[in-house]
Amino acid sequence: MSRPDQGADPDSPEGRGGAASVLPAAPAGGGRGSLDRRRVLGAAVEFIDHEGLHALTMRRLGAYLGVEAMALYRYVPSRENLLDGVVEAVVDELYGDPDVHLAASHGWQDYLQRLAHGVRRIALAHPEVFPLVATRPPAAPWVRPPLRSLRWVESFLDALLDSGFTEASAVAAYRAYSSFLLGHLLLEVSQKGVRISPEDQADGVPQAVATTDLGEYPTVVRLEPLLSLDESAAEFEEALENLLERLEVVRREGRTPRRGDSRS
The missing domain is CATH 1.10.357.10 (Tetracycline Repressor, domain 2)
Known part of the structure; x- marks a missing residue:
C-alpha cells in the first residue's frame, strides 16, 4: 500500500494511502473458471468507478471480465440483482475499515x-x-x-x-x-x-x-x-x-x- 498523501482529504483514497476497496475483482480476461459472485460484484464496482453507472450493462461487464455476458447470470440472475449486490458490496466495506467499530x-x-x-x-x-x-x-x-x-x-x-x-x-x-x-x-x-x-x-x-x-x-x-x-x-x-x-x-x-x- 502506498503512503497516505498528507495534504489530501483524510477520508479520500489518496488520504488513506490509495486504498479504495477491500473487494477483489476478477482479473480481466481471467475466464469463467476464476469467477464467483464476490468477484463479479467487485468487477462491477470497479467498472462503475471508471465508466459510470450509466455505462454498466451485463454485456459490458462480461467483456470487462473477459467472459460472455451469459456467464455472469450464474452469479447475478439479473441487472437488478447486480445493482443490489453492488450496493451491498460497497456498504460491506465498512466491515473492512479498521477505523469503524x-x-x-x-x-x-x-x-x-x-x-x-x-x-x-x-x-x-x-x-x-x-x-x-x-x-x-x-x-x-x-x-x-x-x-x-x-x-x-x-x-x-x-x-x-x-x-x-x-x-x-x-x-x-x-x-x-x-x-x-x-x-x-x-x-x-x-x-x-x-x-x-x-x-x-x-x-x-x-x-x-x-x-x-x-x-x-x-x-x-x-x-x-x-x-x-x-x-x-x-x-x-x-x-x-x-x-x-x-x-x-x-x-x-x-x-x-x-x-x-x-x-x-
Whole structure:
C-alpha cells in the first residue's frame, strides 16, 4: 500500500494511502473458471468507478471480465440483482475499515464519528456508486440509506440504547444521522460531477456556467475564489459535530426532537 498523501482529504483514497476497496475483482480476461459472485460484484464496482453507472450493462461487464455476458447470470440472475449486490458490496466495506467499530466501546459519539467517516470514505472512494446506495430499495421498509445493512442498523441502535438513549430518541437519532449523511454526501459527490439522477447531465455544472451571464452577479464573481474552495472535509466535520451536540440533547431529554425546536 502506498503512503497516505498528507495534504489530501483524510477520508479520500489518496488520504488513506490509495486504498479504495477491500473487494477483489476478477482479473480481466481471467475466464469463467476464476469467477464467483464476490468477484463479479467487485468487477462491477470497479467498472462503475471508471465508466459510470450509466455505462454498466451485463454485456459490458462480461467483456470487462473477459467472459460472455451469459456467464455472469450464474452469479447475478439479473441487472437488478447486480445493482443490489453492488450496493451491498460497497456498504460491506465498512466491515473492512479498521477505523469503524461495530460497538461503542469508546462512547456513542466516538462510535458515530467513526461510522460517519467510514461512510464518507465509501462515498469518496466510489462516488459513481454512491447514488445507488441512496436510491436502491432497502432490505426492509424501515431501513434508511446510506446505512443499508440491517447489521449496521442493529449495531447503531444497540450502541445508542446502551449509551442512555431511550428507544424513541435512538430512532430519532438514527433518522437525523442518516439524513445528515445522505444529504451531505450526495451533495459532495454531485459537486464532483456525478449524476445523481438520470436527468442530470454528466457535465452539468460547466454547461450551466457556459449559458449564464455572470455579469449580472458582481458579488458572486468577486467572491468566486472563496466560493470555489473545496472545504468539504471541514464542512463535514463541523456539521457532524453540530449533529452530535444536538443528539446529546436528545439523549439527555429522552425525547424525539421537534421541528423548529431550538433549545440547546
